[in-house]
Amino acid sequence: MLAICVVWQFIWCLCQAVRDTTADTHLVSTAPANDGDHCPSATPSGLDLRSLALEGPDFTFMKSREFFLSKTASCDDPMHDVELVKVKKDTNAKRAQLAQRFRVKQVKTVLQSAVQNKLSTKTFQEALMGVPGEEEQRPAVELHLFPEDPKKVNSSWRALLVPTTPKAFGTWYLCQPAPSSPRCIARLPFEALPFHPSSMLGGWYSVLDRYNSSPALLISLMEAVLACGSVLLSVLAISAVYVLVRGRGASKGDGGEDSEPEDSLMAKTNWSYPCNFHLTQHAQLYQESGEKAQADPLDAGSRVVVKEVQKGNVSLSLISLACGGDVADVFWTLLGKPKEKLWGRVESPAGWLLLAKEGDAMPRVVMAEDKPSVIFSTHPELLPSVPVLLRSSLVMLSVHVSSQWILVEFFTSMYSFPAMMLLIFGTLATHLLVMLERYQTCALAVQYDQVLQKKRRLLQLPATHLMPLGIFVVLQAAILTIIIAKLATGSGDSRKQLVSELCFLLGLAMHGKAMYDSGAARRKWREPQLASQEVYTATLEAMQSTVEHPARLSRKRGQSLTVLRVVTSAVVVIALMLVARVTLDVLQLRGELVDYGLTRGRLIYPSGSSAFHNTLLLDQNADSFTVDLRLGEFTRGAEIKLVHPFVTKEDRGSVFLNASGEQQLSLPSGPLYSRLSLLAVGDYVNTTYVIHILRVGEAISLGLSGSFSEAKYPDLAGIVFREERRLQYQLRHRVWHVPDIDFSGNITLLVNMTSLVFAPIVSDAFGSQEQAGKIAASIPRLAERCGFESAGTFAFGFGGSRRSGLRFRSRAFSA
Structure with a gap:
């Protein structure tokens, strides 16, 4: 065991081998008065990610693990009742949880199940409920230590503080526990999250809201469309029920056209x-x-x-x-x-x-x-029954939702952003034109039915107006041109992309057929159908055509037209809400990592798609590790880049992964900081994940204690001899001179192993003595404390220890 520890000699050669028996007095420092004036304020980090930075931190990384957040500068109101972000541990669960962000796919699944009569509770649970699986919590604020320039050994260090939960975005105070009273480290004025309508319900976008570059105004506008659409749908449903109930009650109490004819x-x-x-x-x-x-x-x-x-x-x-x-x-x-x-x-x-x-x-x-x-009755193609009309509207809405989801899921990787916008809004416009044309046809059919039943005449219906038909044709032609041009180039050569384009064209064709059927149904005014298909004795008389529309509709037909208007308006509102939801989904289509992991070391915070910064504690002797990346659904690949002071530009080349997998990386061993950057490349937006690699070592000291023989030295009875030496010192000086203690009694050899996290590394030449002194005061005391040599040497911060004791009863020292 002692031979293995020779590798630590490099670290301790940087320290002075000076016995400091009074070092314990430096472990406790008097905390300054806790008020707002003596608590420095953190500054914006300058990153796109909403975060703060502390320049020149005077605490070690291990000491920062004890910090907590408080609402006051006196640190007497710790953070509580804050819901922490929960992260799934399983990669498949993380992927399923990310898929729930895309509401268009969930709506498509529910509508398809409804059309196929397969709607069940399980369908709603898979689409809307939470994903089962074991979870772990992410702290409200993450703290990372790193040098400003990772390529320079003597670069100044910074502490980065990244909030991860909505309630953490505000003003907090970073506090350190102390024996007397907690000490305020820094004031943290985090920028407030942008306001969205969903914020009033406690909702937020865990990725978009944390970036300054996110289009907050566009997000709020789309959410306003969704909110107004939801209110309008509720009003339409209530008004439809009110009209039906009130209309039926009035029909029983009123007379006139709506009452039964006298000959009935x-x-x-x-x-x-x-x-x-x-x-x-x-x-x-x-x-x-x-x-x-x-x-x-x-x-x-x-x-x-x-x-x-x-x-x-x-x-x-x-x-x-x-x-x-x-x-x-x-x-x-x-x-x-x-x-x-x-x-x-x-x-x-x-x-x-x-x-x-x-x-x-x-x-x-x-x-x-x-x-x-x-x-006679109106031709069923001209005036379908309410159930048939509802089912056909549901089918068209399902086709439209499927088309929009195909655009989001498959076309983002094949088409430019302007082309995508044209396809999205062009598809919306064609769907709205079809639904409005169907409504106008049915409204004319209701009037036709009243003239047929009341006056036994055939009401002539006009053909489809040329303007909406022309707009529809132009939009269809533009969309077809974009799709066919893409198919002609053959750039989307994968079978999956080809199938998606054909499915989109099929949805386009179904809308074209619906528009044609709506126009063809108007020509059915000359073909009334027998109201009863059963045979009975009756006389057949010719019916004349007319162009005179009824002055007003009967109450029953007015109710039918109201139901039709509500259904059409609801479908139009849903289509508009769908485009707003598609826009929000497109904004979340970014390159991302579902999960990432490293085969060596330990990540301080849970990994995942929203863990944009993380800290890895890696043994200083490690010279390689393997990184395992799991790419997101809309991620083309990931670029891996490692930065270290001893890695030259020629050796600093990046590695690109086109699919999920592992990649082995090499880096110099030693205590210096390294930075691992993972760039997830998306169709429109890329995401950078930064892993700060802090090296970890262990300082070892030896302690020997024993008592004197009472028979040989009666004056020293009850006195215990103790001495502690650094392992490096003992390796250089093999002989350990000790008094004539009683080796036949209990002799204790204590091995003290203390973990070291080399962060921050402060240079006397470029740092301040005050900062270095505070860091040195937080280092746990060993037999030989690291001191400060001449300018250009470094003081290393570390913390944490573990001990193992060995007892001997003979003079022979053996482990």
Whole structure:
């Protein structure tokens, strides 16, 4: 063991071998008065990263591990109730946690699951909930020591303080514990984080907010769009529900156009029995309890004789209503406002027949002596049902979200920023044009339906306006030109990029088809459809066309148009919010390291994508190590650069990694500082990670103690001899002269090993004696204290120790 320690001789040759028995008196220094005037203030570091710097620190790195933060200069209000940033330990968990920043991908996953009817709780958990895994905490403020110029041995040192949690951005005081009272080291006026709307809810961007160069105004603007969009969506939903509920309540109490026609069965009051009817569609007979009177329904065209008519005489169960296909009736029944129904009692076969129901689009029965006209309805392509309309809108929104995510995930590495902006906003504009054109077509279809039902005429519908159609064509052509030009050059030669471009073109084609279908649906005004596909006796009459639009819509059709307007407005708002979210996602698309590690030494702080500065404690004898880098999803590669005073420009060449992996690096051994820079190259923004490499050594001293023989030296009974020497001194002077102590008793040989972190390294020639004195006072006392030689020599700061004791009972010293 003693032979191994020879390597430490170089360190201690820099120190004077002077016995200082009074060195313990220098360990405790009187703390100055703790007020704001005697506490120096840190200055901005000058880095893009929001941080502060202390010039010429008068404390060692190991001593800084004892520091704490306080709200006051008297250090009597330590930091508490501050939520620290938690970092996943597993690399896969870190990668999954970073993926949750991109909300567009999460929205795309949820919408695709909804379209495929696979939406589940697990889908929301994977997209929105936290990532499971073991975690470790990052301190509120990181402290690093490094020289200003790592290429110069005599460069002055700085202390860099980097806040990592939102509540740390403010004014704090760096304090050092002391036996009497804590001492204020420095005042830390950290710059406040930029204000965003999400700041009011405690949110922040762990990367963007920590850089001065981040576009804070653009982030706030996009968040304002998201906030306003969320409020507008809530207002649209509430207004739609209010209109539906209020409209249905008013339809029961008001008369006029929205009430039942005078010739309808619901409005008829003067009944004469028996009544003969023909069924226009098949009908089921029920008992008063709501159970079926017979298994098979009556066919369309059947003649029935009604003996009695009553409203609401039969109570149908929710299952019967659902099986009948009237979802709206089920909804209103659950709300306690079921639709009004007119029932007729039939004797042969016996049972109750549903003659009419509130909101029926066509009569269920007609008088047998009449010759009813054929009832027509609007073509389903021109006026789709609400469920079909909702589903198609959801499909188009899902396609748009997928297209935007393809732009974010794949196109950033293939297209320039201007081209990306054109693709993003061009895709948004085409989607908005399609949705607005669909709304205008459906609004015209609602008017057409009212003219068809009320006046039995065909309302002529105009073709699509040329201006929106021309804008749509120009945008589609511009986007196609950019994509095809990229495909022609063949620069994106990977199969994954080719597939992504084809998928984007497929989304573009689906929007083009939707625009064409919307225009083609307007030509369906000449093709009304039979309201009932079942066969019954009726007369067919020709219908004339008209260009006169209705003055006002009926309440039911107005409600349908309101639902349509709400759905279209919601889709437009969601599309605008999506672009705002895409912009925020693009701002976070930067080169980054998911994780980094080194095979030798110990990192002081947890590594990760937001650990932009870190400190590595490395043994001074180490002359190489391997760095393991895990690149982010949007990182092209990483450039590795090592700086050391003894490494020349020719040897200081950088190494570039194109993928995640390991790289072995060599550096000179010794106590001098080294800096490892990791540049993560992204498509638009690069990120630099700096690892400050501080070398670690161990100082060893030997202590010998023993008592005298009481028989041989009775006057020295109870006196214990103790002597302590540096190992380097003992190696140079092999003979250790000791008094005639009793080697037959307990003799103790104590080996004291003290860890040394060589930071800061202060030169008398370029530093101050006061700074060097404070550093020397913080060094733990050994047998031979390092002193200060003539100008040009260095004092090394260190701390921490461990001891091992060996006891001997004989004169022979052996380990």
